[in-house]
Amino acid sequence: MLHPTLVARSRDFDLDEALDAAVDLFWRQGYAVTSVRQLCEAMGIQAGSFYAAFESKEACFRRALQRYVQVQLPALAPGPEAISAWFRAITAASRGGKGCLLVNSAVESPGLDEPTQIEVSARLRGLEAFFTACLHGRESAKANAELLAATVVSIHVLARSGASTAKLRRIAARALELTGLDVR
């Protein structure tokens, strides 16, 4: 008798590299506008391989979302300076006006299936929870964390609609200032 999982051909392409290509396309273009053919081309594979690796376009999108969170979101220890660091990261000059895949997906939400919607909104609430933890012990920690998380969202939207880095930084600076945080 033969071993079931050991006797076989292995994947020719790297799954994470393929997911990175998917992240790039979904991030730039959005879920609806991105076609499976585009994904296959960017991944350097054929349709059959695509559906063997991911199961559907939606499932691929869910995996891409996870990959995005894992690769693109800053890993910071909670604390007041983590918030300003977050704002510095999202207002960097090199981000190219793509915004944030999570925020973009939140807007595209009605076109996604329910588990994906839930994950997206949960991730957004996760950012707010992180900010709340960063402000733990301070006055109006919850209220300020909500506003700061909301400001992050708006900065991503405005960045995507072509706002200048300078304007994004002014918004970030004002939000930090009014909530009693330093820009640096």
Next chain:
Amino acid sequence: MLHPTLVARSRDFDLDEALDAAVDLFWRQGYAVTSVRQLCEAMGIQAGSFYAAFESKEACFRRALQRYVQVQLPALAPGPEAISAWFRAITAASRGGKGCLLVNSAVESPGLDEPTQIEVSARLRGLEAFFTACLHGRESAKANAELLAATVVSIHVLARSGASTAKLRRIAARALELTGLDVR
């Protein structure tokens, strides 16, 4: 000789009613996901009539955008109380989680043609300009107007991703409070 514009069959449907139907679909679903067939059905017309009245899906979307601004945006006289009134309007309980067509379109921007992109971002800057006018003479008018306009954007995004009315109102209240405005 016959008069050119007077001798003809007149339109069977109302253009503004058709545009309202388009606004509803584009607002709920987004540009890419909304099909011309859906638009026709919602308008109660056939494809031929659609392309006779609007010229393309993109052109219809542009008209719908204008109609949206005209019908859905509050018409307020500039002043500090106009800002809180704006926030009250966008956090009303009856808005149904559709967000704002302009904000949604800003996120969908890369999938739209250039003139539409420009109009969308110009409208967003228009809100900020209005808020600046509302705060004229106050301290940090520009900086606060930018942050408040950004907060409006984020409230629309969060509303679309399922945030509760209570949370949206807390964010609005905090932004107003920190910029020296009253909620009421």
Next chain:
DNA sequence: ACTATTCTTTAGCGATCGTTCAAATATTAG
């Protein structure tokens, strides 16, 4: 009644959508 003009309907265009399937290819165990 006749003609000119514009709208409406209807059917269908070529292209692309997400997805599936069979055959070919590669990999490993016996």
Next chain:
DNA sequence: CTAATATTTGAACGATCGCTAAAGAATAGT
């Protein structure tokens, strides 16, 4: 070398996409 398993390619599936052309229906001047 053969059998077994997994992945690959490449071609298609039916459905839908945005859009158009032709014919019928309505309106107004002659």
